[in-house]
Amino acid sequence: MNNISELFSSMVFNDTVMKEKLPKATYKAYHQCLYEDKTLDEESANVIANAMKDWAIEKGxxxxxxxxxxxxxVTAEKHEAFITPEGNDKIIMEFSGKELIQGEPDASSFPSGGLRATFEARGYTAWDPTSYAFIKDNVLCIPTIFCSYNGESLDKKTPLLRSQEVIDHAARRVLKLFGNQVHRVITTVGPEQEYFLIEKDLFFKRKDLVYTGRTLFGNKPAKTQELDDHYFGVIKPKVKEFMDDLNEQLxxxxxxxxxxxxxxxxSQHELAPIFTLVNVASDHNQLTMEILKKTxxxxxxVCLLHEKPFEGVNGSGKHNNWSIASDTGENLLAPGHTPSKNAQFLLFLCAVIKAVDEYQDLLRISVSSAGNDHRLGANxxxxxxxSIFLGDELSNILSSIEQGVPYRDKDKAVMKIGIHTLPEFKQDTTDRNRTSSFAFTGNKFEFRMLGSNKDIACTNVILNTAVAEELCQxxxxxxxxxxxxxALHALIKQTIHQHKRIIFxxxxxxxxxxxxAEKRGLxxxxTTADALPHYIDEKNLRLFEKHKVYTRVEVAARYEIGLSNYNQVIRIESLTMSRIAKTQILPAVLKYSKDLSDEVLQKRMVSKDIDTSSEEAIIKQLSSYIKDxxxxxxxxxxxIAHRDELTSNQEIANYNRDVILPAMAVLREGADALERICAKSYWPFPTYGDLLYSF
Known part of the structure; x- marks a missing residue:
């Protein structure tokens, strides 16, 4: 990479490219579509499509x-060639405005939660002009929404775009009261991404990893993260080569x-991007996960994005750093130098506090998955x-407002390290809390509960909509x-008093x-089985319906899809676990036991005086664990056989939670006990030590 500035965004049909490639009138029409609620006319769409096609072909x-x-x-794509026949044996390269704006993929094979019957196949994709087209693997990718024949949302992006419009309108109403006239309010996100890297050849020797993304069997090695020597440690050459390649692709x-x-x-690593518009950040995070795996x-x-690929070893999360900003560049969650006197900031802060308290169930749902259940609460x-972490300064400010007593702003203390050659720097007014699920970190909130494999769209739909609701109120x-x-002072004081339980x-x-938390009523x-039923609570249905982010049937569909995904994941895991135990582990340990038994018999044939008590003890131990x-x-x-008799998705989810997962844990105990005493040369697949310390 000789010139990163030239490389950056070189495969994106962005604003700079459009300004260069489009006629001024078309470029203006495109921007009016984005910022002035005007529909793009057919002629402009044709011009943009043709310019986009020519640019893409130039790029290969x-x-x-x-x-x-x-x-x-995950994402979906159906590739169409630019070629159009001309005459008997010639082609021309064409791409029309109609093809740019609308597509028609099959909607019957994607999850719909009952919105579509199997035979109802028609669906539509529609261009999202707020997210730039890009080239990936010699294919021009046009970001779109995806809906059914009847107009119901079948995707993650449609509700996200709806929620952006809702919080934009609500925030501008509040800003107007402060005399702050802006044209647009956006939410910005920077999602940190954690992941594991393991050797490819070892990955394919572990069918549990291949089928489920996590190890269903395995003991911790003698050393994992106890010495804290991997965190921020020197990056290994092989990993650095991967990261360099990854950065170039991104x-x-x-x-x-x-x-x-x-x-x-x-073997665990992290990548973090700079903040950007929430729907663009969602697109980028999906691309990041795909490119992590390909690179x-x-x-x-092999890049593992499962939330908990190794039992007893830290899992991987995705921190959703969320904030609100105006088109003037003002961060509405920035406290300023004197937050106690910044009434606009305090009101927006109260809106977030109230939203998180009243819709904590929806935020929990937004991070729910079978994989993340293994990670949450595991220290x-x-x-x-x-809960919300605000830190000492903001907590004290809110407390003084609630109690009606003056607050004295504190100057930042100068850090005293005791080394005279170091330059002076000031201590922050509050520490950071890495155990908090929803932490204020200076000018944004960091929602830390997402699993590494989770898309960020759902979480930000809920954050945008819930905060918009409070701003509207x-x-x-x-x-x-x-x-x-x-009225402003009374509202802030009342909100703090009614919702302070969520602050911890x-x-x-x-x-x-x-x-x-139980005393506070939080x-x-x-588990996911516990959380998902709250999707269809009446208060949540009213929230989405009021702001037209989801219809009631769209919420019900997402509830059913969530249950179905949870059940399917656990079904695959339980079947995989049973088959590995029967077809890999059992034959291996039986072979080891037989060879030990043969060794005992051979020694006895040599002499009855040879002590074989140690071998016999191991054989007895093996037999006991084989029985387990x-x-x-x-x-x-x-x-599993009983589960297959159940019909209700919620009933199956509850059964998976209460019966299947505990049964899997018992099976794992027996298998892991065998691994601890079985000779390594007999064990049928790589151990944790092999996987985590292979390079």
Whole structure:
């Protein structure tokens, strides 16, 4: 990479390219579509499509695709060549405005939660002009929404775009009361991405990893993260080569990859981008996950994005750094030098506090998955309880407002390290809390509960919509007030008093916090099966319906899709586990036991005086654990057979939670006990030590 500035965004049909390639009138029409709520006319669409096609062909593209985000959690694309026949044996390269604006993929094979019957196949993709087209693998990718024949959303992007419009309108109403006239308010996101890297050849020897993304069997090696020597440690050459390649691929696509480092666990790493518009950040994160996997593969590695690929080792999360900004560049969550006197900031802060408290169930749902259930609350990630960390300064300011006593702003203290050669620097007014699920970190909120494999769209739909609802309520009150300042102070004070239960600055990992949270009346939805039913609570249906982010049937569909995904993941895991136990582990340990037994018999043939008590003890131990293994997979198979008789998705989810997962844990105990005493040469697949310390 000789010139990163030239490389960056070189595969993106961005604003700079459009300004160069489009006639002035077309370029203006495009911007009016974005910022003035005007529909793009057919002539302008044709001009943009033709320019986009010519640019893409110059870059080596031969096909185009409507790139969308169905309810699978990954992206989808159907490639169409630019070629059009001309005459008997000639072609021309064409791409029309109609092809740019609308596509028609099959909608019957994507999750719909009952919105579509299997035979109802028609669906539509529609260009999202707020997210730039890009070239990937010689294909022009056009970001789109995806909806059914009847107009229901079948994707992640449509509700996200709707929620952006909702918070834009609500925030501008509030800003107007402060005399702050802006044209547009946006939410920005910077999602940090954690991941593991393991050797490709070892990955394919672990069928549990291949089929499920996580290890269903395995013991921790003697050393994992106890010495804290991997976190921020020197990046290994093989990993650095991968990261260099990864950055190049991401930068070509205009993805603002900024930070890279080793994470806590061995073979675990993190990538963090610079903030950008929320729907663009969602697109970029989906691309980042795809490119992580592709790039790793080129380097004979496999990138694991499962939330908990290794039992007993830190899992991987995705921190959703969320903020609100105006088109003037003002961060509406920036406290300023004197936050106690910044009434606009305090009101927006109260809107977030109220939203998180009232819709903690929806935020928990937004991070729910079978994989993330293994990670949350495991002393490596926030607990399943939602709480807000504000730090000492903001907490004290809010407390003084609630109590009606003056607050004295404190100057930042100069750090005293005791080394005279160091330049002076000031201490922040508050520490950071890594155990909090929703932490204020200076000018943004960091929602730390997302799993590494999760898309960020759903979380930000809920954040945008819930905060917009509170801002609307605030605007309704304040717009009717006779004295704005008096009403504003009373509203902030009332909100703090009614919703302070959600604020917690302590250690979220402790049992004491679980008890305290229960006293406060906070929800503790420990599993996905517990959380998902709240999707269709009446208050949540009213929220989405009021702001037209989801219809009631769209919410019900997402509830059913969430349940179905949870059940399918656990079904695949349970079947995989049973088969590995029966067809790989059992034959291996039986062979080891037989060879030990043969060794005993051979020694006795040489002399009855040879002591074989050690071998006999190991054989007895093996037999005991083999019995446990047999009973474990037999019990699991019986539970699976019973599960297959159930019909209700929620009933199946509850059964998976209460019966299948405990049965899998019992089977694992027996298998892992065998691994601890079986000779390594007999064990049928790579161990944790092999996987985590292979390079």
């Amino acid at each position: 593209a031969t096909h185009y695709t409507h790139w969308f985000q169905p309810m699978t959690g 930068w070509k696509l205009g993805i603002l990859a900024k930070t890279q480092h080793n994470e806590v666990a061995p 790793a593969y080129r380097h004979d590695l 490596e990630a926030p607990p399943a309880i939602i 605030f605007a309704d009150q304040l717009e009717q007030a006779e004295d704005f300042q008096t 600055n302590g250690d979220g990992y402790t049992d004491a916090w679980v008890k305290e 929800l503790n939805l420990k 293994l047999y009973h474990g997979y037999t019990a699991l198979d019986e539970a």
